[in-house]
Amino acid sequence: xxxxxxxxxxxxxxxxQGAITxxxxxxxxxxxxxxxxxxxxxxxxxxxxxxxxxxxxxxxAGIRSPIIEAGxxxxxxxxxPLETLRHLHYLGQAGHTVTASEPLINMDAYPExxxxxxxxxxxxxxxxxxxxxxxxxxxxxQAGNMVLxxxxxxxxxxxxxxxxxxxxxxxxxxxxxxxEKNLAALRRGRELTA
Amino acid sequence: xxxxxxxxxxxxxxxxxxxxxVKAFYGYPGTPSTEVFETGAxxxxxxxxxxxxxxxxxxxxxxxxxxxxxxxxxxxxxTMKHVGLNVAMDAFVNSALTxxxxxxxxxxxxxxxxxxxQNEQDTRFLADFANIPLLEPSSPQEVYDFTREAFxxxxxxxxxxxxxxxxxxxxxRGPVQPAxxxxxxxxxxxxxxxxxNHWMLIPSYARKRYRSLRDKLPExxxxxxxxxxxxxxxxxxxxxxxxxxxxxxxxxxxxxxxIPPEKYNRLEISGYPIDPQQLEALVRACETIYIFEENYxxxxxxxxxxxxxxxxxxxRRDQTLxxxxxxxxAKLREALxxxxxxxxxxxxxxxEISGLIQVRPPKLCVGCxxxxxxxxxxxxxxxxxxxxxxxxxxxxxxxxxxxxPLSGMNTVVEMGASLSMALGAxxxxxxxxxxxxxxxTFFHSGMTTLLSAAKSHLNLNLVILDNSIVAMTGQQxxxxxxxxxxxxxxxxxxxxxxxxxAPLPKQTAANIEKLEKIFSEERPSLIIFKRKCIxxxxxxxYPASKKQEIQDA
Numbered sequence: 001x002x003x004x005x006x007x008x009x010x011x012x013x014x015x016x017q018g019a020i021t022x023x024x025x026x027x028x029x030x031x032x033x034x035x036x037x038x039x040x041x042x043x044x045x046x047x048x049x050x051x052x053x054x055x056x057x058x059x060x061a062g063i064r065s066p067i068i069e070a071g072x073x074x075x076x077x078x079x080x081p082l083e084t085l086r087h088l089h090y091l092g093q094a095g096h097t098v099t100a101s102e103p104l105i106n107m108d109a110y111p112e113x114x115x116x117x118x119x120x121x122x123x124x125x126x127x128x129x130x131x132x133x134x135x136x137x138x139x140x141x142q143a144g145n146m147v148l149x150x151x152x153x154x155x156x157x158x159x160x161x162x163x164x165x166x167x168x169x170x171x172x173x174x175x176x177x178x179x180e181k182n183l184a185a186l187r188r189g190r191e192l193t194a
Numbered sequence: 195x196x197x198x199x200x201x202x203x204x205x206x207x208x209x210x211x212x213x214x215x216v217k218a219f220y221g222y223p224g225t226p227s228t229e230v231f232e233t234g235a236x237x238x239x240x241x242x243x244x245x246x247x248x249x250x251x252x253x254x255x256x257x258x259x260x261x262x263x264x265x266x267x268x269x270x271x272x273t274m275k276h277v278g279l280n281v282a283m284d285a286f287v288n289s290a291l292t293x294x295x296x297x298x299x300x301x302x303x304x305x306x307x308x309x310x311x312q313n314e315q316d317t318r319f320l321a322d323f324a325n326i327p328l329l330e331p332s333s334p335q336e337v338y339d340f341t342r343e344a345f346x347x348x349x350x351x352x353x354x355x356x357x358x359x360x361x362x363x364x365x366x367r368g369p370v371q372p373a374x375x376x377x378x379x380x381x382x383x384x385x386x387x388x389x390x391n392h393w394m395l396i397p398s399y400a401r402k403r404y405r406s407l408r409d410k411l412p413e414x415x416x417x418x419x420x421x422x423x424x425x426x427x428x429x430x431x432x433x434x435x436x437x438x439x440x441x442x443x444x445x446x447x448x449x450x451x452x453i454p455p456e457k458y459n460r461l462e463i464s465g466y467p468i469d470p471q472q473l474e475a476l477v478r479a480c481e482t483i484y485i486f487e488e489n490y491x492x493x494x495x496x497x498x499x500x501x502x503x504x505x506x507x508x509x510r511r512d513q514t515l516x517x518x519x520x521x522x523x524a525k526l527r528e529a530l531x532x533x534x535x536x537x538x539x540x541x542x543x544x545x546e547i548s549g550l551i552q553v554r555p556p557k558l559c560v561g562c563x564x565x566x567x568x569x570x571x572x573x574x575x576x577x578x579x580x581x582x583x584x585x586x587x588x589x590x591x592x593x594x595x596x597x598x599p600l601s602g603m604n605t606v607v608e609m610g611a612s613l614s615m616a617l618g619a620x621x622x623x624x625x626x627x628x629x630x631x632x633x634x635t636f637f638h639s640g641m642t643t644l645l646s647a648a649k650s651h652l653n654l655n656l657v658i659l660d661n662s663i664v665a666m667t668g669q670q671x672x673x674x675x676x677x678x679x680x681x682x683x684x685x686x687x688x689x690x691x692x693x694x695x696a697p698l699p700k701q702t703a704a705n706i707e708k709l710e711k712i713f714s715e716e717r718p719s720l721i722i723f724k725r726k727c728i729x730x731x732x733x734x735x736y737p738a739s740k741k742q743e744i745q746d747a
Contacts, residue, residue: 048558063446066366089544
């Protein structure tokens with residue numbers, strides 16, 4: 001259906017979780033890899049704990065639309081299981097999902113997490129990651145998102161080297177120690193889906 | 195040639211304006227437009243060659259700043275969201291009659307789908323109404339190129355030029371090839387000779403100006419003509435009209451599905467006013483036409499009269515596309531093919547998901563002072579035994595206070611409506627009447643209501659939620675701080691009619707008690723809930739206090 005050269009990624013989460021940062025890293029990686037790329041996001045009201053999704057499209061031909069057509073995305077990165085399910089219909093038939101299994105419950109009507117996870121387990125090509133265990137393992141409270149991204153990199157047609165480059169550029173204002181922690185988390189994530 | 199860089203639509207607009215020698219950025223924050231100003235302000239700080247960036251109290255004031263800068267012969271950008279143009283409308287419409295001196299670009303961001311807005315209005319209609327040309331880009335690169343051109347067009351036609359942005363373009367990042375040079379701001383001088391009279395819209399001059407504006411139409415159509423392209427293919431009887439993001443989505447659809455371009459006759463629009471003859475020519479060449487444009491059916495309504503009895507026109511009017519909401523490639527495909535793509539989630543799975551998932555409403559931050567303010571206000575009204583009490587609200591983060599469990603406001607209409615509606619309700623007998631507004635919204639459009647409020651002898655309670663920041667749009671500093679009590683005193687509020695309260699959990703009981711007393715008085719009161727925004731504190735947005743400055747010195 002989709003032109004084989006265009007690759008679409010959706011990053012879904014809750015405002016403040018870091019979905020946009022992940023999308024911008026993917027954009028930077030694709031761009032540094034010499035591809036055409038566009039990225040979009042919706043913010044505003046969603047900054048205040050509402051649902052957020054950011055999308056990235058890259059291709060070796062030009063990209064015209066910054067938005068992915070529902071049913072055609074190649075990869076869904078979910079920072080939280082409810083948001084992952086909400087955006088699952090964006091995925092194409094062969095698409096992959098990498099999602100955190102830990103729910104972010106900031107609403108009264110949050111469904112039973114077990115039911116969400118059961119639905120996700122039933123879906124083909126889903127990798128569930130218990131992100132909070134990596135904060136302890138890597139001694140880095142924000143490790144979760146980078147572990148998720150690391151796990152997701154194996155499903156994206158981009159060289160491993162561009163990720164390190166993109167991370168260094170994105171976090172250039174941070175200390176070497178913080179950059180190294182992020183890179184370690186990214187590598188740890190890659191191992192999970194290698 | 196400079197290297198391509200990745201910019202969002204808003205960033206591209208600001209960078210292009212800087213490269214085109216803009217002297218100043220003005221505006222009022224509003225999603226999705228805010229980053230035009232913010233990028234401009236950051237970039238001119240780097241350029242350090244005598245440019246300015248200034249948030250105004252509201253969009254009308256910002257627009258007038260731009261006109262003043264233009265009068266001195268310099269180029270200016272004024273930026274706002276779509277509903278902001280309503281506030282600036284008086285200046286906007288009349289600036290078409292005065293004309294401009296230095297080029298003026300009016301960057302307006304529409305919000306199809308109302309991601310963070312109270313309506314879905316289409317700026318093309320306002321530009322049309324004012325007889326002001328408009329360019330509608332569909333990618334960050336086009337934003338960059340069109341903005342530079344807009345300044346040229348503005349000065350050539352001596353009219354402001356609108357850059358119509360939409361959420362998906364404002365907040366989409368893509369490659370932009372910038373120009374080789376950045377022009378320094380230079381003035382073309384004050385209006386001289388006959389041009390001096392243009393700016394004085396007394397009837398005798400205004401009549402001439404209006405006539406000359408109307409006479410300019412053919413010239414405008416021809417000047418934006420290169421932005422509108424008609425492509426007819428001998429073998430095709432199907433046409434597509436695309437504008438803005440509709441153009442981007444349609445091209446992506448063709449590319450992804452390897453559809454040969456000859457399949458469709460096309461009219462691509464990105465410059466307004468349009469040439470109706472192009473629409474007529476497309477209609478004559480087709481049996482069926484599809485129209486893909488964001489927001490209102492502007493082009494569609496222009497095409498329909500030509501199509502009568504000649505061809506079928508599909509768009510928002512015949513419900514091929516919804517009349518409301520954002521375009522998407524899926525909607526385009528459904529219109530053209532009558533189907534959507536079947537992805538990973540089949541109907542059974544979709545039903546299971548829909549049965550389980552819930553909307554995640556945005557909410558006030560944990561620990562936000564607005565929460566404590568709303569609790570105090572609603573509890574005080576309940577304690578007074580006011581049945582079915584109503585609170586007039588306004589626009590900002592605190593709009594989220596309408597949602598349960600706070601249910602702290604019952605109206606959200608437009609900037610400033612809270613205070614005037616509360617007064618209107620009080621005049622009709624509501625007692626106590628309560629209006630709640632943020633500090634920046636108060637400066638934007640609430641202050642003028644104080645004048646009428648002060649002389650009323652009604653149980654009118656004007657509440658300012660003062661966090662000294664424009665929080666919702668990303669924590670910009672407002673034009674003023676801490677002046678409401680002084681203003682109220684000058685207008686005629688007595689010192690015992692002005693109350694400053696701290697919206698803190700530990701103060702809530704005391705605040706409720708005070709409010710019960712205030713809400714029982716048959717006279718107007720100004721109640722200021724004063725506490726800083728926790729997000730702005732975290733991001734260190736507030737300027738250091740005087741005490742701090744003294745210590746630093």
